[in-house]
Amino acid sequence: MRLIKGMRLVAATHNPGKAREIEALLDGHYEVVTAGSLNLPEPDETEATFTGNALLKARHAADLSGEVALADDSGMSVAALDGAPGIFSARWAGPDKDFGFAMRKVEERLEEIGSDDRRAWFTSALAVAWPNGPAVVVEGRVDGLLTFPPRGDRGFGYDPIFIPDGQTQTFGELDPALKDSISHRALAFAKLKAALID
Amino acid sequence: MRLIKGMRLVAATHNPGKAREIEALLDGHYEVVTAGSLNLPEPDETEATFTGNALLKARHAADLSGEVALADDSGMSVAALDGAPGIFSARWAGPDKDFGFAMRKVEERLEEIGSDDRRAWFTSALAVAWPNGPAVVVEGRVDGLLTFPPRGDRGFGYDPIFIPDGQTQTFGELDPALKDSISHRALAFAKLKAALID
Numbered sequence: 001m002r003l004i005k006g007m008r009l010v011a012a013t014h015n016p017g018k019a020r021e022i023e024a025l026l027d028g029h030y031e032v033v034t035a036g037s038l039n040l041p042e043p044d045e046t047e048a049t050f051t052g053n054a055l056l057k058a059r060h061a062a063d064l065s066g067e068v069a070l071a072d073d074s075g076m077s078v079a080a081l082d083g084a085p086g087i088f089s090a091r092w093a094g095p096d097k098d099f100g101f102a103m104r105k106v107e108e109r110l111e112e113i114g115s116d117d118r119r120a121w122f123t124s125a126l127a128v129a130w131p132n133g134p135a136v137v138v139e140g141r142v143d144g145l146l147t148f149p150p151r152g153d154r155g156f157g158y159d160p161i162f163i164p165d166g167q168t169q170t171f172g173e174l175d176p177a178l179k180d181s182i183s184h185r186a187l188a189f190a191k192l193k194a195a196l197i198d
Numbered sequence: 199m200r201l202i203k204g205m206r207l208v209a210a211t212h213n214p215g216k217a218r219e220i221e222a223l224l225d226g227h228y229e230v231v232t233a234g235s236l237n238l239p240e241p242d243e244t245e246a247t248f249t250g251n252a253l254l255k256a257r258h259a260a261d262l263s264g265e266v267a268l269a270d271d272s273g274m275s276v277a278a279l280d281g282a283p284g285i286f287s288a289r290w291a292g293p294d295k296d297f298g299f300a301m302r303k304v305e306e307r308l309e310e311i312g313s314d315d316r317r318a319w320f321t322s323a324l325a326v327a328w329p330n331g332p333a334v335v336v337e338g339r340v341d342g343l344l345t346f347p348p349r350g351d352r353g354f355g356y357d358p359i360f361i362p363d364g365q366t367q368t369f370g371e372l373d374p375a376l377k378d379s380i381s382h383r384a385l386a387f388a389k390l391k392a393a394l395i396d
Binding site: 001046047048049051052055133134135136137138191192194195196 | 199244245246247249250253328331332333334335336389390392393394
């Protein structure tokens with residue numbers, strides 16, 4: 001089971017920017033088209049884990065398109081909040097994708113329970129599915145500590161409150177090239193490439 | 199990513215009979231030891247799908263043992279019961295594993311809702327996980343029709359009420375060699391071997 005260089009991959013997303021990003025993360029060796037460009041519907045993300053949701057999306061896109069499909073799911077988990085927001089990371093930001101609101105919610109929840117535990121981690125799950133065939137899943141994880149208030153305007157999502165282990169700056173402050181080399185997403189893609197590309 | 203012939207695999211089960219069965223399904227090319235023989239604890243099966251539970255068990259066994267691990271999860275789904283018993287197939291039989299009881303329960307549920315729809319399917323999910331690395335998942339599925347009362351004492355579980363498409367006998371009546379060649383489990387292992395073995 002291999003991803004043959006030059007082949008076309010369907011990215012289980014309707015966001016063309018994400019497809020370009022995946023092309024770059026796979027070193028330009030694949031043509032990545034979005035499920036949206038093939039008019040495939042988006043499935044509900046009904047699973048309980050990052051990997052489950054990535055697999056559901058990749059399976060759906062592969063079986064409907066008849067082509068090899070790739071999907072991801074990612075988010076931030078807070079130890080003191082029993083892993084929340086986790087798979088609900090995007091939903092905490094609401095329909096307006098207001099991550100300022102979502103980061104305040106994390107801070108408020110920690111204050112409510114009176115916990116000093118600031119441990120958190122980012123997870124990126126990737127799934128590659130063959131039509132009606134096997135699927136490969138990998139996860140990348142970066143551990144770190146939360147800090148409030150948010151710092152830095154690089155990155156996105158919860159990046160400004162997360163200081164990865166071994167660093168002093170948040171993901172919102174770090175140099176993008178450095179962040180891209182140590183991120184959960186980078187780790188997940190490195191595992192995927194080791195597993196499926198010669 | 200390949201399963202190299204001669205390597206040892208950890209089967210995420212405490213049942214030595216299951217390990218022997220997996221050895222046979224992999225044509226004797228691997229030494230299969232149980233998670234039980236390595237004193238690994240059994241994780242709770244908390245996922246919502248067959249594949250999710252197989253993956254959870256394989257991941258757990260691989261990460262704890264440091265060796266490549268294989269897990270399966272399987273069951274019967276009834277169309278008119280919205281897929282029940284599904285991942286709860288074994289649990290419907292209770293602690294005594296009384297599948298006579300479980301099959302009566304299926305029949306009673308169908309009578310309660312007054313449905314004539316007798317479509318059902320068996321699913322077998324397999325997962326192979328590398329320690330802290332990737333995992334491969336496959337599913338095999340066989341569609342068929344339910345019949346009551348149960349017929350045949352070959353097979354196990356819900357086999358005596360399930361007639362696979364293209365056959366006139368239940369899985370409980372069919373010649374074991376024939377059943378083993380068309381079963382959901384056979385399909386899943388065929389997919390797994392095509393994916394991971396040269």
